[in-house]
Amino acid sequence: MVCIALRSEVAERLTKLLEEKRWKEFQKEVREFHPFDMADFFHNLEEGHRREVLTMLEPRVVAEFFPELKEEVQVELLEFLAPESAAELLRNIQPDEAVDVLTLLIPEKRNNIIKCLPEELQKDIKLLLPYPPDTAGGLMTTKVLALPNDIAVREAEKYIRENAKDFETIYYLYVVDRNGKLVGVLSLRDLMLALEDKKLEEVMESNVIKVTLHMDQKEVAKIVGDYDLVAVPVVNKEGKLTGIVTVDDVVGIIEEEIVEDIGQLAGIGAKIDWLVDAPVREVVKARLPWLFVALVGDGLVTSTILKHFENILGSVIAFSLFVPVIMTMGGNVGLQTSTTFVRAIAIKDIGGKMSYMLREIKIGFTMGVIAGSITAIFSYLLVGRPGIGLIVGFAMLCAMTLASSMGVLIPAILERLGIDPPLASGPFMTTIQDITSLIVYFSLATIFFSHIV
Template sequence: MALHFHVDEIRELIQKGDYTGLSKMLKDSHPVDIAELFGELEPQEYLNVFKHLEFSTARDVLEELDQEKITFILTNIKPKYAALLIREMSSDEVADYLGMLPEGARQNFLHLLKQQDQKDIRALLSYPETSAGGRMTTDFIAFPKDMNAQEALNKLAELAPDAEMIYYVYVVDHEGKLIGVLSLRDLVLSAPDTTLDRIMYTDVKKVLASQDQEEVTRLMEKYGFLALPVVDEEGVLLGIITVDDVMDVVEEEATEDILKMAGTEEEIDPEKSSPWYRARRRLPWILVALFGEIVSGNVIKNFSEALQALVALSFFIPLLMDMGGDVGTQSAAIVVRGLATGEIEPWDIWKNLLREIRVGVVLGIINGAIVGSIAYIWQGMPALGLVVGISMVLNLTIAAFLGTFMPLMWNKLGRDPAVTSGPFVTTLLDIIGLFVYFSTARWILKL
């Protein structure tokens, strides 16, 4: 753990009751580092540390902890202090935390908040977790269009401590509809008596609360925004999504896709981490692989005469299968990522297919020449080298095609393209690869 203090030193100070020394040691520590420290301590130990943090630090540390630690801390400190901490946390962080709690516990914590805060949190909880509404925070800065720059600066100084981000100031009409945006720089450099509607930008990039979080991520990445406003169907400003929220989305989506590419949608959940649960989540894809390999075995059986006539053919089976699987998985991974980031347009199937097929042909020719030469030198049989080389070219070309086509096809059908990778693609490639290999051998070697 890369911290500038040692866990043993912290434990020693706790045991001695030297909380003055503890506070001094943690005074200039980043909240993320303190949260990481909590992961190394026992619950009662990190609770004692938390109780002696400055309020602002305690609030920031709380936002970095997992659900279990937050619940333990909030239920073991004074209710008034817990209420104050929750009120000072950003609304999206509170909503994310409360959304993971059972209904009873959620209501207990909601009752600690003011009526308006309760209303804001309940509104956030009403949106799907993976939507823009579920990701947004209601702690933003918005002023009416007829306010002048000086009034806005004065008001900004008052509201800034409670806002999630002050770099963007949003402008709304009398109905609360978003009509413009300006930066803090624009505001500072404007004449004091200039009204906001004269200095604002009207071409505001925004998202609907119902939009998927991945669309929000692509938009923020495209324009390089630090925050993006969220509106309802009527254009009323509801909240903002900040760049740190987008970073969380990117991490979650990447984790989800990696799990699916591996043939499992399983997430690490302490409540469902038993071996039986994990095995049950992976079993369907393992069964796909199992039955696929049985079919592969049947393909080998049907070409058993060719194997008996030339045992050397069997030496290259693992090589051909592994290479095909590698290229297919690589192509699938590139396409899944491209679809997720918007770099690949789902409707332009043929363009993407042809590009990856060309890549497969190039890889096939290079690897086919190498392995064909090895087969010829090893066995002294030009025909065997030709069989292995041609099979490699065909297998890698087919692998690139399938690895590209499957995700694009499922995406076109409205299904998650990540689920088509992993065991499904590699098993299909095994079957086709074996058939191509032995068919080529029978054709060239006249077996």
């Protein structure tokens, strides 16, 4: 089937056919479009039209674009369908994709659908269901092209020709021993170039890049990217081949992780894509908690600090002029450092955390010297008092140096406590740095106050 992009005028024509219930023409049109475009069209339909499309189109056709639908739409459709009809739809998609949506259903509905599936598919789904969705076991498909190591190349080629349509990918042929243990791998190219009488164990690559069932999806994605793999095999603790994670799953992982991290950086803690068109109540629920952190930190706590130092503020009002710049620079340096450090943790591109923190302290100190010198000169020119200029410049230096160390220390502590480090790169980090910078500034002003009166 040749797929073409779904242009706006074509989408309008499809909508018209749908409204006029010209189902034969509608089905003919639908078959020509890419699954992604059909999913996009489907999302824009009213709920009633969605159900009509689901009912009138063949399950095999719906199955082509069903995995591209948003999770909430997938659940809506499966809840609408009878268990037998839902099973007919799911039997036409890959087992791992079927499991992804089944886990979102209530147990009773999920079990009723599974009972209606073919026995072999039931077995695959029950194998995948126990694994968390963010692990290799939750991502993998069990439809793997694997053959015994003692068969000839000729037999392998014949088997692939006859059964290729049953597998998600045939870029690699995995080789197993009589116990099902993964012992080798062959690219399709290498298989075609091998002598037909050779056994697979003679032509296979025995050093196989593989992942384990409980490996986190971030690590799986990194391995696939580092080794330029189209798919990576998944093995159990005995080394037996249980499935593969394909590159399309990895692309989804990368997008999911990026969206999640952006949400945490913004202090939202939810998928930003979901919040774009979510109900107002849900958006407020997702965004308000971290804003309370900022309210308490940057509002109530900093107000208390200013109240504590009101004597010095009253004596030398010029100190108040530089509060914003001290807080801003400290917060920004801390945010830069924590973001870089969190990324280093994610890609495992880091040695010792202590040596990394010392490096960041040097960076913060260097930037602090430059920014502090500029601020000191500007302060002197603005208020005409060199003492205030020196205090402001030195406070800037100390605040930026401390912010650099905290930008490493706080994410490292969160990681040790089992909390996702990106949380430290949003409003939480900015608020902590603002408070710290303010305390440093006024503490130094208090210490040197007598020298500038």
